Amino acid sequence: MELVIIADTHLPKRARELPAPVWAAIDAADVVLHAGDWVDVSLLDALERRARRLVGVHGNNDGPELRARLPEVAEVELAGxxxxVVHETGPKTGREQRCAARFPDRDLLVFGHSHIPWDSVAPGGLRLLNPGSPTDRRAQPFATYLTARVAAGRLDRVELHRLPPR
Incomplete structure (x- = not known):
């Protein structure tokens, strides 16, 4: 099972649309995970039409229409x-311990908010992934997103993709 992991798209505030490589990855993926801060409901509509399966949550910059359609936390099982998926996890200090305590029965936690790519493992084995942002790199050198593969209940081939400057 192929995944695309995105967050903090902030459309159309930070960009008018997702970059073409992200759309190509979405078209090839089995599941798209979006960890919040969509900003405009039109991206949710487009992803619901285009993605084979979409799992998303709302973020702190998402208004009432997105909050009505998306949960704060989504929990799913993908190929075991x-x-x-959640938008915010709090400060980076203590993140692994805090998230392991909050999600003790999960193997993977996808989060956003910081626009900073993150890949770590908490005590007990919870993997934490933040894809950064494909549209709003802030202080990061590149806009980014993640792809990954799930097989037999395991996550492998996690790859951070850097997008060319706009």
Missing amino acids: LRVA
Whole structure:
């Protein structure tokens, strides 16, 4: 099972649309995980039409229409992998311990908010992934997103993709 992991798209505030490589990855993926801060409901509509399967949550910059359609936390099982998606996890100090305590029965936690790519493993084995942002790199050198593969309940081939400058 092929995944695309995105967050903090902030459309159309930071960009008018997702970059073409992200759309190509979405078209090839089995599941798209979006960890919040969509900003405009039109991207949710487009992803619901285009993605084979979409798992998303709302973020702190998402208004009432997005909050009505998306949960704060999503929990799913993908090919045996127990996944949680949330927008915010708090400060980086203590993140692994805090998230392991909050999601003790999950194998993977996808989160956003910081626009900073993150890949770590908490005590007990919870993997934490933040894809950064494909549209709003802030202080990062590149806009980014993640792809990954799930097989037999395991996550492998996690790859951070750097997008060319706009």
